[in-house]
Amino acid sequence: MRYSLFTLLRQGLMAHRGWTPAWRDAAPKSAYRVLLIGGGGHGLATAYYLAKVHGITDVAVLEKGAIGLGNAGRNTTIIRSNYLLPGNLPFYEFSMQLWEGLERDLNYNAMVSQRGVLNLFHSDAQRDAFVRRGNAMRLHGVDAELLDAAAVRRMLPFLEFDNARFPIQGGLLQRRGGTARHDAVVWGYARAASELGVDIVQNCEVTGFLRSGERICGVQTTRGSIGAETIGIAVAGNSSRVAAMAGLRLPIESHVLQAFVSEAVKPLIPCVVTFGAGHFYISQSDKGGLVFGGDIDGYNSYAQRGNLPTVEDVCAGGMAVMPSIGRLRLLRSWGGIMDMSMDGSPIIDRTPLEGLYLNAGWCYGGFKATPASGYCFAHLLARGESHELTRAYRLERFASGHLIDEKGQGPQPNLH
Amino acid sequence: MSVYRLAGEGAIQRDRTLSFTFDGRRHSAYAGDTLASALLAAGVHLVGRSFKYHRPRGILTAGSEEPNALVELRCGARREPNTRATMIELFEGLQACSQNAWPSRVFDVGAINSLLSRLFVAGFYYKTFMWPAAWWEKVYEPAIRRAAGLGRASAEPDPDCYEKAHAFCDVLVIGSGPAGLAAALTAARAGARVLVCEEDFLPGGRLNGERHEIDGADAASWARNAVAELRALPEVRFMTRTTVFGVYDGATYGAIERVSDHLPMPPEHQPRQRFWKIVARRTVLATGALERTVVFGGNDRPGVMLAAAVRTYVNRYRVTPGRRVGLFTTGDDGWKTAFDLLDAQVEVPVIVDARAAVGAALLEQASRHDVQVVLGGQILSTAGARALRRVEVLDRDGRVRGVPVDALAVAGGWSPNLALATHLGMRPRWDESISAHVPADLPPSLCAVGAAAGEFSLAGALRSGAAAGRDAARTAGFDAPLVSWQTDEERLESSPLWFVPGSRGKAFVDYQHDVTAEDVALAVREGYRSAEHLKRYTTLGMGTDQGKTAQLNGHALLAARTGREVAEIGTIAARPPYTPVAIGALAARERGRNFRPYRLTPSHRWAETRGAVFVDTGQWRRAQWFALPGESDWRSTVAREVRSVRTAVGVCDVSTLGKIDVQGRDAASFLERIYANAVATLPVGRVRYGLMLRIDGMVLDDGTIAHLRDGHFLLSSSTAHVAQVMRHLTYAQQVLWPELDVQLTNVTEQWAQFAIAGPLARTLLERVCAEALALSNADLPHMACASLRWLGRRARLFRISFCGELGYELAVPARCAETTVRALMQAGESLGVTPYGTEALGVMRIEKGHVAGPEINGTTTAEDLGLGRLVSRHKDFIGRVLASRPALSAPDRPALVGLRPLDPHARLTSGAHLLAAGVPLSLQNDQGFVSSSAFSPTLGRWIGLGFLSRARERLGEQIRAYDPLRNLDLPVEVVRPVFYDPDGLRVKG
Amino acid sequence: MRIHCPFCGERDLSEFSYLGDADSAEASGAAQSAQQLIEAVYLRANPAGAHRELWYHTFGCGSWLTVTRDTRTHAIFAVQLAKEYAP
């Protein structure tokens, strides 16, 4: 059923009795042309673009629980394309452009809000590094502005300017960046894919792979075996576990990243702000809660929760840059499992095993990538070759040295 | 006295009257009141407006689970939005305002939303507002945002301070109701270190709200005595106003002590709140149980209140929520509310019990009063504009009658308050016998007792508490006798009624978020059928109360709509914090200038006297330049400093550079494996530039290696990398090559180090330490080092130069720094000696083409930095193998170059990108960037260092430096990255 | 989380810093070929369950510790000094 103000009004008159499920809760068939493991944003987006762009509708998305409760359902919803390296920048900008048309495309309001993303800097060296990044963006036609302290102050007068340990010198602003309603992105892709014939199979955990020789030809699941010509893994924090079922070791560590939300208040923070002298970034959700986060806890983890040192570190960062939030209350904190790659950049590639493809290594930046990741992964699955925007996201780059290391931290995932 | 304030004791101090204002109107109440009890006493029942429909709302509970009565407390910079009236301890002059209502809570324009409520169903915004695209940010979203949110945050900095503290104990008891007190007493009497945390300002839990007897005395005073006994024991810390908000790994607990929230303002030297990090061997969870409401039509009207809360207001605060209070109950304990009210001379017109039959005792007791009892009855709806006036009662024969009441007590059954028992990921278990979840698979360090464990009787609370207290004490090595207390064994029957099917009008599940039974039905209809989808689609349980009183009712509705049992629905994980926590408290002292510690160089105080301007680089605070009186523009100051170094002599404190002492039989071979360049060939008394790589072949750090004595080396590292380098070295020493005999000592702080540079550097030094040391080129050539006596201490002199002039670095024990630098200044006065700062240092290193932070950025190899020739081909060392990966030696990989604008007056900026001349602007044509740039006073023009593809082939080429962010775009020439004294003769001078 | 340092005793997480998989670290030390080194440096077993990992007692004694920890529960099974000291 198409969504619009009109249908909403009509349903209003009939007490909303006429609405139908947003997506079909399908039971798995015995075989599919393409199987996607993981009903998060990436898996669902991939299914949608397979059907929409490549006309491949014999597709199932297998989700071990209910869709969208992994990282897609727990991220801080920031979307941006303010990247430095040529391996990343065009890909994330393409994603940004897909976001800009997403709602009309999906006929689902994902509340994409281009409220701006402001990275604060606090030293000359940091300014120059940000300028280098901003200039790369401009070279690629992406919007980027350099603000001095005065301009930042006009924009966000409530920041700490006068009593700071590391005074704000200015900021790098991408106005087209912003946030999107994370759950709606999942539901929107699920609904649109389902409408095109994709099976969304919930409570169906993949427990192993079926092989014929060197070829992967299906999966074992908690709902029986399912055959497939092509299988894509898009399980984020669980990538290593699923890959291990196929005997693969990945350049990935799973780490916990915590996020936080405050009690809802009337509009306070107009854009996304990141603190440059500590680990803290923040935005305000449409519901009114301040959604914020910081650094990962730093140790391997599959528990979706973290510990106090990070909580303290994040709140200290918040108070250092935004001392007016002191009396606002933290309402809830949680964690998600990051698929931290060895150079901080993702992998969208074929695996050494025929028929098995991988989409992983998103670290804490994969929500913004959801549309482009789905689009390009669909391309790879449909055509068997990388989309030009993801040529750099190869598994073999670590052996060849074609690293995409935005932060320069080297093979130390917890530092990316 | 108001008609709502009852006679009798309670826990309020009648002799201390306090006055306060709500929405500007002045009222008075007593010490010991909460804002909620004070408002009830003042007859204020309409406290605020709801989130979406702006419905009038009152007070539902008497505790921190309150969903409705949220107010803005205090004003100005101290304004606290969304503060629960039920948790605000009254103080003289308290100011509070209602929220989310305009112009006033009584006449609220937003209330028209109720009329549109047919549209504003769960998730309506996902279905529209999509056209035209641009309108989302401009029109729709701002409107939604203005409507959303409850209170208004202050935009001013929080004026209060916060504190962090650490506590350790054998037994942590969370909650001081009968179960908690029993546990604490038992463990404490045995001698264990006991820490009790109680959220309330009054210990005792339900005992303050009920009329129980323990050991013949009334329970409230029993609690007071228990607390007094505990407080008197040396190993016990009893903290009220302290909420344990989170459970973390390693038996670590987070708690917030509200030190001054009950006062108009924190006293001097007192924080507003104190954040406790508690480590406990064993923890007893005695957090009680929370009563649920029932989902029926108009169940949100001001005057509708949970039955146990009514008892608390009556017995503890001596306040009644109304003069004619009806009761709607699903269990025996609800009846206690009626009896407590009746005994307090409050009229109870009707008792509606959803159960068809109840015990004779209850009926007998009720028959003594003039109360109509409706068994098997339900309440279909309520009436009243801004306060409750009437309830519609459906009896078992299907007859509906209206009963006039001004308040309604609702007893929907109890759920153990087990949030903390799930923070570590444990899922609770459904217990059919109490129709609620109870804590399950707890770790050995944690146990739940009393109502928190589903043990709802007082006797059971005392019993389970005592048993847990004894076990906990035992594991800590204290043998505790089992104490027991006398109390009536009450048996309380109940059977849940989650919702009233025939409800008329909106029946609310989640009050705060205006989630109705209809919204749940809609979510199910649209396929959002898992508990998590229901939550996320309707926002059920996502408010400030986290649905403590609503969650289970919502799941029961979900179960009914999807043909499942409540038990099958599962639970929504509770997350820290248990109740919302001020963000300032978690940051504690780390804000403003205290955000991070600062480090001062050994000559800091001297630098202050010389007019130094300081810059924070990481933790260090360093002299950036030394402005002379009359020097306004810092560039001219820096230019002067550079010129004096190049023409005479300058002194700079470089103590922040890392200094690591390496000794041991295998010291040389250790360093041989650490550094990319040869170390073994370094003779004693000599210094060498050294390059350390990461295992992936990227440069980790550069610095110097001095060979002090046989088997004794001193390394220097860049200021920013000391910790990283030290960690790298200890890793190699302890993990990679434990067999080597090598000892490492970080001596960075032991030595103050001064660079003395310039053509007259030797002359200056000869004036201060000629007799200690011969300084001629022969005696101390470039890259040599020696030790000397200095101020009666041992000091070291290195003939090294970062700025490219004849230079030395004099290392003296840190405490000699000030005397030393003053001596140097004095001795050099006639030579025109000049102190210089980091800025001049930076300019001169660029003039010399020395790489630093902006070049050694974790993505550059020795080759990239033009240091390939240093890398040894004859040995193995960390980083050798991976540095030779194909992509890292590709010819088009950007490498270090010097850059010079063609226009001698043009400014060159770091961060500019480099493109070949004449090519279109695009990422494909991006060939590198400017990493460092400066105005060179020596050359009288801007210069820079940068990285450029195929650098070697391009010397002399004119390319383009493009910096659109700064609106700069200029032609530059590619040159060798050494702008000054390319043959390095001056350092040898 | 609290780690029991064999020298300092049980200490809070905030005193330590994390390196990662101890097996990988050891393998990178022992690697005989470029290929082996690349695998040791870049590939991880990343198990859900018991994990041998290296921690550095940054703010304590400066020892490198080999910790065996469950990555699902964060429960710590064993802690040893990475280096064995000759008596």
Place this chain on the structure above:
Amino acid sequence: MSAEYTVSSVFAATPQSVGSGRGVVAIERGGLAIAHLAARTAQVQALRARVREHFGIELPDAARRVSARGVAAAGIAPQRWLMLAQDAGEEFVPDLVARLEPLATVVELTDAYAVLRLSGADLRASLAKLVPIDLHEAQFRPGDVAQTVLEHMPVTLWRLEDAPAGQPVFELAVAGSFAGSLYEAVRDSAAEFGFRFEPLAQR
């Protein structure tokens, strides 16, 4: 140059007090010679014997501080210690080097540390705000040593014998460059109890 050099306080130039000045008293220690002692591989037995014979000290295996005749040894890591000597003069460390090499590496750190002696009735309550260590008198005995973190600063803490009045006495050592920050943290944590500080120069 052989002129004398003047040593001034690294914490705060002047004596200061907050409130009653009684809850916590901080006295800046001076004249403390400090060396880092690290046993050479497989030499620890011989080193122990050597130290025993010269100083009458048994090098502790754990994070403990033992002292004899004005010289103290504090265990800070496996087979590593800090040697501290009060008013032993400039030659203490050089002597130590001469006596203990090649059984150990000895490195002077006299100037690397700033040390506060802390006492007072409310000292434990004040320290509880500063360090994540259980300082209960039965848990952290006289002679116990802890290296830990204090507001991001590495610090070393040890407990001395209680003062005659039975009040606890601790010493807190920090890298000299942090002295200012450390001082402010200590002062603020003690403010509610009353705080007094005596800098070096004053004695």
